[in-house]
Amino acid sequence: MTENRKVKDFYAIIIMGACNLQCAYCGNVPFSLKEEETVHSLEQIFEDIEKDRSVLRVECRGEITLYQSIIDYLDKKAREGYTIEILSNGILLDRVLQSDSPIHVVISLDGHTAKMNRMRRLTQKQVNGILENIFNYSCEVQCVYYKQKLTELSAFIQFLEQKHFKEALHIFPCSENGKIISYLDFRKLPPASFLPDQNYFDRWSNIYKTGKRNFICDFYKNGFTYYVYNNQKYMVKCDCVPESVNWIQPYENGSRDISYHKCFGCINHYEYNNRRKIMQYK
Numbered sequence: 001m002t003e004n005r006k007v008k009d010f011y012a013i014i015i016m017g018a019c020n021l022q023c024a025y026c027g028n029v030p031f032s033l034k035e036e037e038t039v040h041s042l043e044q045i046f047e048d049i050e051k052d053r054s055v056l057r058v059e060c061r062g063e064i065t066l067y068q069s070i071i072d073y074l075d076k077k078a079r080e081g082y083t084i085e086i087l088s089n090g091i092l093l094d095r096v097l098q099s100d101s102p103i104h105v106v107i108s109l110d111g112h113t114a115k116m117n118r119m120r121r122l123t124q125k126q127v128n129g130i131l132e133n134i135f136n137y138s139c140e141v142q143c144v145y146y147k148q149k150l151t152e153l154s155a156f157i158q159f160l161e162q163k164h165f166k167e168a169l170h171i172f173p174c175s176e177n178g179k180i181i182s183y184l185d186f187r188k189l190p191p192a193s194f195l196p197d198q199n200y201f202d203r204w205s206n207i208y209k210t211g212k213r214n215f216i217c218d219f220y221k222n223g224f225t226y227y228v229y230n231n232q233k234y235m236v237k238c239d240c241v242p243e244s245v246n247w248i249q250p251y252e253n254g255s256r257d258i259s260y261h262k263c264f265g266c267i268n269h270y271e272y273n274n275r276r277k278i279m280q281y282k
Contacts, residue, residue: 007222007274007279007280007281008053008054008055008083008222008279008280008281009050009053009054009055009222009223009224010054010055010057010218010219010222010223010224010273010274010279011045011049011054011055011056011057011223011224011225011226012057012059012219012223012224012225012226012238013042013045013056013057013058013059013225013226013228014059014060014061014225014226014227014228015033015038015058015059015060015061015062015064015067015070015228015229016031016033016060016061016062016227016228016229016230017030017031017033017038017060017061017062017063017064017066017067018030018031018032018033018062018063018066019060019062019063019066019089020063020066020089020091020092021063021089021091021120021121021122022121023119023120023121024118024119024120024121025119025144025146025174030062031061031062031229033062033067033229033230034230034231035067035069035070036069037230037231038067038070038228038230039069039070039073040231041228041230041231041232041233042058042070042073042074042228043073044233045226045228045233046077046082049082051080051081051082051083052081054082054083055083055084055085055278055279056082056083056084056085057084057085057086057087057106058070058074058084058085058086058087059086059087059088060087063088063089063091063092064086064087064088065086065088065089065091065092065093065095065096065097066092068096071086071096071097071103074086074103075097075098075101075102075103078101078102078103079102083104083278084102084103084104085103085104085105085106085278086103086104086105086106087106087107087108087142088105088106088107088108089107089108089109089120089130090105090107090108090109090129090130090133090134090139091126091129091130093105093107093130093133093137094132094133094136094137097137099136099137104139104140104278105137105138105139105140106139106140106141106142106170107130107133107134107139107140107141107142108120108141108142108144109127109130109131109134109141109142109143110143110144110145110146110148111127111143111148111152111153111156112127112131112155112156112159112160113127113152113156114126114127115152116148116152116153116156118147119144119146119147134165135163135165138166138167139167140167140168140169140170140276141160141167141168141169141170142170142172142269143156143169143170143171143172144172144173144174145171145172145173145174145182145184146173146174146181146182147182150184150185150188150189153171153184153189154188154189154190157169157189157190157192157195158190160192160194161190161192165194166194167194168194168196168269168276168277169192169194169195170196170268170269171184171195171196172204172267172268172269173204173208173267175266178265179211179265180204180207180208180211180265180266180267183204183205183208184201184204185201186198186200186201196269196271196272197272199272200267200271200272203215203267203271204267207265207266207267210265211265212265213265213267217266217270217271217273218270218271218272218273218274218275219238219270219273220237220238221274222274223237223238223270223273224237224238225237225238238270
């Protein structure tokens with residue numbers, strides 16, 4: 001996709017499915033997913049992607065680990081040489097993913113306590129199990145900063161430090177109606193190598209104060225999104241814009257001739273996506 005070969009191209013594949021949680025800030029409507037049709041759609045997408053030059057992030061508008069045959073298919077493709085990561089809430093990870101799987105995993109978790117995860121409606125037993133999976137599978141972590149106290153987030157960072165966490169902790173705000181509703185002062189957090197740098201938090205602060213951005217996120221530079229609903233496939237540059245449903249285009253022969261859109265004021269891990277280890281050539 002891009003002539004900049006310093007980093008790989010990035011493809012987000014979003015499968016429309018069901019979930020085993022009911023997070024308060026999600027509002028996800030479950031879709032009736034047919035695994036065989038979905039795997040066939042994934043195969044068509046994979047055929048269009050240069051495996052040595054690309055990273056594929058496969059996630060679900062729901063929870064991908066509910067679908068064993070999809071996980072098995074992605075494991076097979078990863079063993080064929082594709083660089084693949086999945087996004088999961090982590091509850092079922094150890095039941096569906098082989099311990100030696102080459103799939104990279106990103107876990108959504110908002111802290112190390114049930115209180116910090118009250119928007120996800122997790123029990124402490126569930127949180128403990130997710131944390132165990134994070135360490136066992138060397139997962140990156142996505143943390144939505146919303147209604148946790150700064151002291152709680154600091155304690156979470158210190159907890160990860162004490163557990164010798166080596167992957168990335170991505171912290172980003174919650175949004176409502178396209179507007180960021182939470183702000184975090186990076187200078188008040190304990191230092192840790194797995195946190196994003198000051199520049200990311202400065203961008204977060206700017207968007208929070210102005211409601212818009214004057215910089216380009218990494219996903220916009222070399223990323224692309226596919227939606228998959230059973231045997232239907234759609235393409236879009238990214239899905240951050242609330243009106244994105246109005247310009248999703250049918251997938252036809254791998255065409256990527258989709259007009260770029262003007263970013264609104266989102267901020268998340270894609271802001272510095274190209275700096276992640278998985279995006280680098282070995």
